[in-house]
Amino acid sequence: MTSRIRGAGDRSGPLRYPLLLVVVFLSAFPVYWTFMIPSRTNDAVGQLPPPFLPGGHFLSNAARVFDTVNFGKALMNSFIVAGTITLCTLLFCSLAGFAFAKLRFRGRNALLLVVIATMMVPIQLGIIPLYIEMQELGWGNRLISVVLPTAVTAFGVVFMRQNVLQAVPDELLEAGRMDGCGTLRLYWHVALPALRPGLAVLGLLTFMQAWNDFMWPLIVLNSENPTVQVALSTLASGHYRDNTLVLAGTALGTLPVLVIFALFGRQIIGGIMEGAVKG
Numbered sequence: 001m002t003s004r005i006r007g008a009g010d011r012s013g014p015l016r017y018p019l020l021l022v023v024v025f026l027s028a029f030p031v032y033w034t035f036m037i038p039s040r041t042n043d044a045v046g047q048l049p050p051p052f053l054p055g056g057h058f059l060s061n062a063a064r065v066f067d068t069v070n071f072g073k074a075l076m077n078s079f080i081v082a083g084t085i086t087l088c089t090l091l092f093c094s095l096a097g098f099a100f101a102k103l104r105f106r107g108r109n110a111l112l113l114v115v116i117a118t119m120m121v122p123i124q125l126g127i128i129p130l131y132i133e134m135q136e137l138g139w140g141n142r143l144i145s146v147v148l149p150t151a152v153t154a155f156g157v158v159f160m161r162q163n164v165l166q167a168v169p170d171e172l173l174e175a176g177r178m179d180g181c182g183t184l185r186l187y188w189h190v191a192l193p194a195l196r197p198g199l200a201v202l203g204l205l206t207f208m209q210a211w212n213d214f215m216w217p218l219i220v221l222n223s224e225n226p227t228v229q230v231a232l233s234t235l236a237s238g239h240y241r242d243n244t245l246v247l248a249g250t251a252l253g254t255l256p257v258l259v260i261f262a263l264f265g266r267q268i269i270g271g272i273m274e275g276a277v278k279g
Contacts, residue, residue: 031254038062038248045243061248065235069223071249074231079256081146081217081227082210088151089206090199096152097160098187102173112161119154127219134220145220146227150210156202163198164191200264211257228253 037045039058044051065071099105100112130149139145168191176190192199214229221227223234232253235246 031258034247034254035251038244038251040244042242042244057244058248058251061244062252064245065249065252068245069231069234069249070226071228071231071252074226074228075252075256077143077221077226078211078228078253081143082207084147085150085210086203086207088147089153089156090203092152093156093160093202094164094192094195094199095187096157097162097164098168098191100157100161101164102168102170102191103183112158115154115157119158123215127216131219140220141222141225143221143225146213146217149216150213153206156206159202160195160198163195167194167198204261204264207260208257 036054038061040051040055041057100108134140134145172190173186176186212229217227217230218233221230232249235249
């Protein structure tokens, strides 16, 4: 009987691990290639067969990136923009999600439908009026023009609402009210600690989206005050493209995201799995 149960749970057989290795290789190889090519010269890009082992030119190519564009300022700007957007999104989306999930007020369902409906509107439709608004406010070529339009997202509100419904029982809130907690204290002391796994997932998704955002920063910022993606577009422009230079900048721009995922990946994966089990 035990052998039958084990056989039923292991139907993939010996092909499971080879398939997993293939998937891991296909997923990791582009990242490896991004870090390997900058360690060589431009001649290696067109070689057949291409080289698969790193060379010794990564530091020199990275230094050329900082000499060609103001990449140090671009990294700092991206950290400021992505960090500020992430903090604002976590705060405001968790507040809105808590209100939609646990508070009773007139028009709640209608307002939630409006929030969901905004997710169906293409971002490109709002670029021109948003750009005009930023110029009228005098925020052209300033980081606030990148931060403010994405400080709160409809996806974040809906995501946190679902997390509040799953992670915060009504009985816990009622116990807090009996102890004299107001609405904000219930949010801060009761709901927020239970929402940490969901906040970790939303924080990583928001940080990556803000860090990789290209179109809107390219429109409102110039080459003197760039983010990482705008600086990379400057490296890739021109009649002659230096592939090692572009990929060196790409590697430097990808490294902070990899470090953040390495530091907080366990919490993020735990939050995803916890939500999957509760669902």
